Amino acid sequence: xxxxPVQHLCNFTQQLATxxxxxxxxxxxxxxxAKGTHFKPLQDTALKLRQQIAQGMxxxxxxxxxxxxxxxxxxxxxxxxxxxxxxxxxxxxATHLERQHKLRQKVKMALVYPIAVLLIGALVTAVxxxxxxxxxxxxxxxxxxELPAATRLxxxxxxxxxxxxxxxxxxxxxxxxxxxxxxxxxQAWQLRAAVAALHMPVAGALIRTSNDAIWTRCMATxxxxxxxxxxxxxxxxxxxxxxxxxxxxxxxRHAVSQGSSLSAAMQSVHVLLPQTRQKQSVFDALLMHMxxxxxxxxxxxxxxxxxxxxxxQSLERHIDGMTQLIEPLMVxxxxxxxGGLVVALYLPVFQLGQVL
Numbered sequence: 001x002x003x004x005p006v007q008h009l010c011n012f013t014q015q016l017a018t019x020x021x022x023x024x025x026x027x028x029x030x031x032x033x034a035k036g037t038h039f040k041p042l043q044d045t046a047l048k049l050r051q052q053i054a055q056g057m058x059x060x061x062x063x064x065x066x067x068x069x070x071x072x073x074x075x076x077x078x079x080x081x082x083x084x085x086x087x088x089x090x091x092x093x094a095t096h097l098e099r100q101h102k103l104r105q106k107v108k109m110a111l112v113y114p115i116a117v118l119l120i121g122a123l124v125t126a127v128x129x130x131x132x133x134x135x136x137x138x139x140x141x142x143x144x145x146e147l148p149a150a151t152r153l154x155x156x157x158x159x160x161x162x163x164x165x166x167x168x169x170x171x172x173x174x175x176x177x178x179x180x181x182x183x184x185x186x187q188a189w190q191l192r193a194a195v196a197a198l199h200m201p202v203a204g205a206l207i208r209t210s211n212d213a214i215w216t217r218c219m220a221t222x223x224x225x226x227x228x229x230x231x232x233x234x235x236x237x238x239x240x241x242x243x244x245x246x247x248x249x250x251x252x253r254h255a256v257s258q259g260s261s262l263s264a265a266m267q268s269v270h271v272l273l274p275q276t277r278q279k280q281s282v283f284d285a286l287l288m289h290m291x292x293x294x295x296x297x298x299x300x301x302x303x304x305x306x307x308x309x310x311x312x313q314s315l316e317r318h319i320d321g322m323t324q325l326i327e328p329l330m331v332x333x334x335x336x337x338x339g340g341l342v343v344a345l346y347l348p349v350f351q352l353g354q355v356l
Contacts, residue, residue: 004068006104008039010097012046017090026086027054041068059086072218072235073097079225089225096221100214103312104241107210110319111203117330121337126161128341133158136345150344194243198282202325206318211242212287213311215249220304230257248282262300263292 004012012033019029027050034046045066052062060078063069073093080089137155140147147155183189197207218239222232233253240246248269255265266288290307294300 004042006101008042010101012042013094013097017094021087072239075235076225079227083226106319110322114326121334129158129161140348148347151347154344191243209315209318211245213315216304216308216311220301220308223301245282261295263295
């Protein structure tokens with residue numbers, strides 16, 4: 001089955017929750033959702049689910065066989081069916097999916113924006129070096145005078161790009177494809193990339209906060225839905241975008257299965273980072289303290305929900321701060337890059353004007 005985009009999955013869940021909460025039978029609800037969607041893979045999935053349920057299969061069994069719904073989705077639906085609160089669970093699931101989708105979109109936009117601006121700057125620079133500089137080079141040849149150092153540097157950059165640019169671009173593309181294949185097949189490379197992402201100068205804090213928010217929100221949602229702690233940890237490990245968080249969560253699950261409490265496991269379990277060869281925890285002390293208080297008071301799920309709200313608010317502050325910092329920085333970088341090229345090209349003209 002083709003993968004269903006998150007936005008379509010959110011709409012599917014929201015529509016199904018609305019119909020089930022209104023008292024519409026599940027078979028009729030799936031049929032209505034299938035007729036109301038224009039996304040063909042989702043329409044086929046809904047019709048197949050309807051057929052399977054009509055044959056006696058439960059909704060969560062049909063979702064698992066569809067292979068387009070993740071373990072978190074299926075686990076919540078299973079908990080809803082077991083507790084007889086499928087409508088409420090679908091509403092909670094729809095809210096969770098919408099919140100997680102918006103959260104990941106914010107993080108993605110915050111990380112993609114500076115990269116996109118730099119790529120545009122590189123494209124503009126390449127256009128100037130390939131098409132504009134050769135015109136000026138012809139004019140400079142007629143001067144018969146020595147050119148300034150900055151102008152000579154720009155001319156050499158243009159010549160290098162014209163002669164070796166296509167080959168360099170091909171080699172970079174081949175290297176990118178090769179590294180991507182190695183990354184997909186090597187778990188060690190994926191772990192190194194995950195560790196490197198957490199230790200990036202500016203984006204690292206943003207990635208940490210987003211993973212903290214996703215981890216706490218998933219745990220809170222699962223525990224509030226009545227999912228046992230061990231199953232909740234296993235499902236949350238699969239939902240973590242960063243592999244370090246996933247490994248850490250699985251290590252916590254193992255410690256809990258051996259009789260440890262969740263707070264004690266979070267404090268004692270560490271992941272060995274391959275780059276630094278040091279053991280390190282990925283969660284802050286405040287979260288571990290809140291988990292300990294929640295276990296003692298019997299209010300673990302509400303405290304995790306509060307922690308998730310705080311992490312999401314902190315993430316929004318991080319994104320706003322990064323945006324305010326990056327926007328003027330990108331203007332300075334692009335202005336300096338393009339402006340420097342223009343000044344270097346017009347220096348000989350200015351010097352010639354002074355001589356005349």
